[in-house]
Amino acid sequence: MVTMKIVITNGRHEADFMINKFKQDKHKLVIINSDQRFGQYMSNINHVPVLFGDSTKAYTLDDAGIQDADVLIALSTDDIINYITCITAKKVFNVKRTVSVVRNPKRVDLFKKLGIDSVICSTYLLGESIKYESLIESFTKTLSLENDKIVITEIMIEDDYLIAEKIIKNIKFPPNVNISCIFRDPSVIIPNGDSTIKAGDKLIIVSTTEDQDMIVEFFETKVNKNE
Amino acid sequence: MKRSKILIVGSGRLGSSIAAKLSVKDNYVVIIDKDINSFRKLDEEFGGYDIVGDATDLQVLENEVLIREVNEVIITTDSDNVNLFIAHICFYIYDVPHIYVRLNDNDKGVLLNNTTIKPIYPFSLSFDDYMKKRKENGNHENSNY
Numbered sequence: 023m024v025t026m027k028i029v030i031t032n033g034r035h036e037a038d039f040m041i042n043k044f045k046q047d048k049h050k051l052v053i054i055n056s057d058q059r060f061g062q063y064m065s066n067i068n069h070v071p072v073l074f075g076d077s078t079k080a081y082t083l084d085d086a087g088i089q090d091a092d093v094l095i096a097l098s099t100d101d102i103i104n105y106i107t108c109i110t111a112k113k114v115f116n117v118k119r120t121v122s123v124v125r126n127p128k129r130v131d132l133f134k135k136l137g138i139d140s141v142i143c144s145t146y147l148l149g150e151s152i153k154y155e156s157l158i159e160s161f162t163k164t165l166s167l168e169n170d171k172i173v174i175t176e177i178m179i180e181d182d183y184l185i186a187e188k189i190i191k192n193i194k195f196p197p198n199v200n201i202s203c204i205f206r207d208p209s210v211i212i213p214n215g216d217s218t219i220k221a222g223d224k225l226i227i228v229s230t231t232e233d234q235d236m237i238v239e240f241f242e243t244k245v246n247k248n249e
Numbered sequence: 250m251k252r253s254k255i256l257i258v259g260s261g262r263l264g265s266s267i268a269a270k271l272s273v274k275d276n277y278v279v280i281i282d283k284d285i286n287s288f289r290k291l292d293e294e295f296g297g298y299d300i301v302g303d304a305t306d307l308q309v310l311e312n313e314v315l316i317r318e319v320n321e322v323i324i325t326t327d328s329d330n331v332n333l334f335i336a337h338i339c340f341y342i343y344d345v346p347h348i349y350v351r352l353n354d355n356d357k358g359v360l361l362n363n364t365t366i367k368p369i370y371p372f373s374l375s376f377d378d379y380m381k382k383r384k385e386n387g388n389h390e391n392s393n394y
Contacts, residue, residue, distance in 0.1 A: 078330050078357075080357075102331055102334050103330060105332045106357075110359075110360065113360060128308070132338070134308060135342060136337055136341055136342075
């Protein structure tokens with residue numbers, strides 16, 4: 023693994039966690055914290071030097087020796103301190119990549135536009151994740167078996183899907199597709215070639231993990247209205 | 250839309266004095282501060298608009314300040330970091346033509362490189378004022394107690 027020079031400014035337990043992880047991977051670490059007592063604590067338990075100071079001041083970053091670092095991760099709970107730290111690191115010390123945590127989700131896009139490479143907001147991520155989960159809910163559910171080698175995918179057939187109202191033996195399936203079961207409320211059908219797939223059916227499909235995306239894409243192909 | 254408004258961020262001693270001075274002419278002046286009590290410092294002559302709000306919030310800037318109509322902004326909050334952040338937003342996001350920003354720490358001026366943002370340094374002003382007065386006084390070169 024390539025060793026990198028990583029700078030971590032401020033933060034508490036998340037900083038502590040990252041220091042521990044990066045140290046195991048043998049990266050070179052530069053740690054700056056404005057809380058002297060917590061800095062001392064992190065230094066003691068992780069056996070790394072921690073510089074006490076204000077990371078928005080260029081001389082602090084200079085004293086810490088962040089010049090040409092590969093990454094700077096700004097973890098203050100004050101978004102603007104993180105912004106100034108990242109921009110100073112980039113403009114003055116030629117740090118290649120800056121990562122900032124933000125509290126205010128509205129600042130994620132703003133910070134990116136202003137030149138911070140990566141912006142992380144737990145509230146924002148939570149929102150995105152909920153959005154993603156609810157999106158998944160309407161189409162497919164997945165269950166993995168055997169260390170993720172086999173997956174069981176559930177696909178809800180919408181009436182504009184190409185395969186809706188078709189007889190299975192007339193459908194040109196891609197290889198390695200096996201419809202194990204059709205759930206058509208309230209009955210469960212074990213399909214054969216003469217079974218018809220109807221809108222509103224839930225198909226249970228077993229496949230390898232690699233084929234899953236291709237299979238989902240195949241089943242969810244919509245009728246092309248231009249034809 | 251023509252850009253003609255003047256925006257002042259921070260209604261401290263400097264911000265409120267500039268607001269009062271500029272609003273007596275034909276200018277359209279808006280002053281913003283997140284603390285409603287800070288507007289007490291505004292002169293009675295002030296003929297502009299005051300807004301209570303956070304000038305780092307783009308929604309406030311766009312919908313209340315109408316930042317896209319602003320021609321000139323003067324940023325005077327008591328935090329250099331906040332001032333720089335707002336100056337960068339005005340410059341990089343909204344292309345405000347004239348931006349002035351107060352910075353107590355001269356070192357932070359490097360973050361204005363490659364922009365047209367103009368810094369105002371209280372340190373430099375005090376230093377220059379002292380040197381000027383000292384010179385006027387004859388530099389004390391031959392002074393004895």
